[in-house]
Amino acid sequence: MDDDTDGQVRPRVAVSSCLTGQMVRFNGGHSRDRFISNELDLYVDWVPICPEMEIGLGTPRESLRLERSPGGPRLVTSGTRADLTGRIAMLAGERARTLDVDGYVFKARSPSCGVHGVPLYAGDVAVDRKNRGVFAARIIDAHPLLPVEDEGRLNDPLLRENFVERIFAHARLRALLGGDWHPRDLVAFHSRHKMQLLSHDPAAYREAGRIVARAGTLDRAELAAEYTYVFSTALAGKTSIGRHVNVLQHCVGMMSGRLDPVHRTDLAEVIASYQAGLVALSVPVTLLRHHARGEAAGYIRDQTYLRPCPDGLRLRNHVPV
Incomplete structure (x- = not known):
């Protein structure tokens, strides 16, 4: 693993692919984040992951949402109501078993990748906004001490500082x-x-x-x-x-x-x-x-x-x- 000019080991960080500029969003676009792509990119090695693309949804595609059910939140397509929970959960399990990274930056408020504040629907009404995305929740449960954030929270200087500090420390220990x-x-x-x-x-x-x-x-x-x-x-x-x-x-x-x-x-x-x-x-x-x-x-x-x-x-x- 290479050191940068400050003598630091380069962390390996998983990231929602859309945040790096990849055109994988449901609408065919991206959500390129300036800090991730212009600043942190100089010092880390990214591992881009888009679970929705990996289960074969393609782009553009129907948007997804979390829906309330007796067995827990379900990930469904907003129009046809196809239930994708099992496919995303299986992929998350496979990814979690082989994940070898120093941190993860997820797409904020995504029903598959959101870490905080994902709305849960009952019919067409959002009944609460305190959920995690289906994929992110399973990754975090499998790796509870992995440094994790979403790109929105990284705009907070204290949260950004803490996350970046942790991924570099994890990288040094891993090396x-x-x-x-x-x-x-x-x-x-x-x-x-x-x-x-x-x-x-x-x-x-x-x-x-x-x-x-x-x-x-x-x-x-x-x-x-x-x-x-x-x-x-x-x-x-x-x-x-x-x-x-x-x-x-x-x-x-x-x-x-x-x-x-x-x-x-x-x-x-x-x-x-x-x-x-x-x-x-x-x-x-x-x-x-x-x-x-x-x-x-x-x-x-x-x-x-x-x-x-x-x-x-x-x-x-x-x-x-």
Whole structure:
């Protein structure tokens, strides 16, 4: 797997084909998304999937919708009322068994691929809008810790930041475990990811540390499985201003021996400004990266927290509210 110019492993990400510009929508068009096609495309390898095309519907085609039934939501064509639930579910099961990706971006509100807010109909009336598409629901159930979003939610800077951070972290772990690794390699991997895990889920961060402490005694397959589960669980936790401040202060504390009083004060003031919602997270992080140059601060310099994904994606630049 190739690295990009920031030294990052390229994630492999499944995506609804229409979001990349493929003409697979029911009306013969596409739903090309600018962030996916113009920005993220530079740093990830896409795995385009259109379940409706894969079961042979073709394009253009009848639109689909979810309909209420005693056995659960059914996926039907809006005109002829053909029930496609079984075909889509079978395809989802096949895809789920072989899916080897670091994340998935689904088409928003699609009755097959929607992750949130898909309307459910009773007759011609939408009775609620809290459903998942039939295909997406089965993929997510089979891979509950897989980073998943839809293109609409990726317009939110916090959700975008979290999703992108997770897919790059998953890609790094997949690259490690896919090679000829040894327990010491996992220990080194965990050491570089400590602050990133702490910023998401302190409890899972501690559990990951306990697993790594047994790296020399656990069976290698068992070690990989346990660590992957806890690593993915930790990253699924939500970051917050408080958790970021905690990590930033941890980093400063570990560098205090090589910082003069002026630089320590500068860092403290910038962290306080971030905590008060006056500057973006990128400001204290950039300052920390600057002071962590050189071998004396190698542990902090190498933390993935300071560069969880390529700088070109311009994440962490929003001011918290």
